[in-house]
Amino acid sequence: MSLMMDAAASTGRSGRTRRAERAARRAELSGSGPTREEVAPARFPGARAKFALFGEVLLTGLLVTLAGILVITLPAALAAGIRHLRRFIAAEDSRVGLFWTDVARAVLPGLAVGAGAVVLALILLLDIDVARSGFLPGGAVIEVxxxxxxxxxxxxxxxxxxxxxxxxxWRGALRAVPGLVRADLPGALYVVATAVFVGVVTWALPPLFIPAIGCAALAVVAIPERRRGR
Known part of the structure; x- marks a missing residue:
């Protein structure tokens, strides 16, 4: 009887130890707990949970859409969404309230950026439309x-x-654009491909803009990191 009780107690302790190890492992992977000394901490602990990251991308797309519904507020919404995803991937504080705080900081100075972008986009779209009409010589070149x-x-x-x-x-951000593009030309092409993806899926089915813009925000976070991870 004593041997059986000892065996049962040993089994109970073993089960508790395994459960504690699994809990510690989950905390280590998620970034919410300490890491073992012999294991280097993950670079992006928030990205280890793939389904949670997917859900956060969808949430970011929804938040960016809501904040950028006036179109001229879209730059501020994108900036806030990108910062939100950076915090989430780094396993930092990523409350939705912080997203709206960033929107509030970025929106008023960003209105000029948004308005300028809208005007320029309309001019370019008009040029493309006129080029397709056939009234201008060299229309194909103008369209390109x-x-x-x-x-x-x-x-x-x-x-x-x-x-x-x-x-x-925004002034500092715009000034940084040429240097960032020169520093990573392949990454700039990836960003352009991301923008094309957003445009194509939105043209095919407008509600897809929500997940597409969330993916664009994630791409802006992830593309520069591919070089740092080499």
């Missing part, structure tokens, strides 16, 4: 230039939104 201009505009907006901070402001 128009689409290239839209791609450059989208690239500048996404990179500036990623570079925006409350300290640097």
């Amino acid at each position: 230039v128009g689409w290239a201009g839209l791609g450059a505009l989208a690239l500048a907006l996404l990179i500036a939104a990623g570079a925006w901070t409350p300290e640097a402001g």
Whole structure:
């Protein structure tokens, strides 16, 4: 009887130990708990839970859509969404309230950026439409230039939104765009491809803008990190 009781107690202790180890392992992977000394901490602990990251991308897309519904507020919404995803991936405080705090800081100075982007986009779209009409000589070339201009505009907006901070402001973010593009030309092409993806899926089915813009925010966070991780 004593042997059986000892065996049962040993089994109970073993089960508790395994449960504690599993809990510690989950905390280590998520970034919410300490890591073992022999294991290097994850670079992006918030990205280890793939389904949670997917849900956060969808939430970010919804938040950016709501904050950018006036179109001219879209740069501020993107900047806040990108900062929100950075905090989540780094396993930092990523409450939704912080997103709206960033929107409040970015929106008024960002109105000029948004209005300028809208005007420029309308001019380029008009050029493309006129070029397609056949009334202008060299219409095909003008159309290509128009689409290239839209791609450059989208690239500048996404990179500036990623570079925006409350300290640097929009002026500092816009000034940083050329240097960031020169430093990573392949990454700039990836960002342009992301903008094309958002445009295509939105054209195909407008409600898809919500997840697409969330993916764009994630791309702005992830693309520069691919070089740092090498």
